[in-house]
Amino acid sequence: NAGVMQNPRHLVRRRGQEARLRCSPMKGHSHVYWYRQLPEEGLKFMVYLQKENIIDESGMPKERFSAEFPKEGPSILRIQQVVRGDSAAYFCASVTEMNTEAFFGQGTRLTVV
């Protein structure tokens, strides 16, 4: 079991470009979370998904951010027209349907220049 896999580990984008962050959950896990972590801050909830369904997106900014978890393939967090304030570590965590222990990926560190 390879654990939760996130890629890329580091991503540099210029202002106005698009960022795509990928997360493959642990085997047997049907749900994923995305969190944003600013330097020296906590884990801010963004979105909670199961395959082909968004369960809770109350933490997602209203514009430029979207997330999906298709039937096949990884979950994708997409940030359009990135700005400097989007620079952060983005963590994905996966859970079973029982929503107990969440296993985190290594995170993607996005830098917007």
Next chain:
Amino acid sequence: GENVEQHPSTLSVQEGDSAVIKCTYSDSASNYFPWYKQELGKRPQLIIDIRSNVGEKKDQRIAVTLNKTAKHFSLHITETQPEDSAVYFCAASGDSGYALNFGKGTSLLVTP
């Protein structure tokens, strides 16, 4: 949605002393309360968790207590060691359909 408050934001103790971190939650439907440890530059990792049908749980030097009536839960670390230095996050969630929400974290420093 669920609101989790965590205190203190920073905590410094001497090696061998105990450390206590406290959290409160707002949603009475929450029934699962994990604690995560995050070392610098690394991913958060689960260290202990508790469900709402249990008042206390212990694992070696780490214990968690839950007061469901007051909606607060605490992490206790005894005989602290320098390698316990990290950021600790509490969280709360319910059954499937309730998102896992985190407190803002406590930066624990254990000095030799």
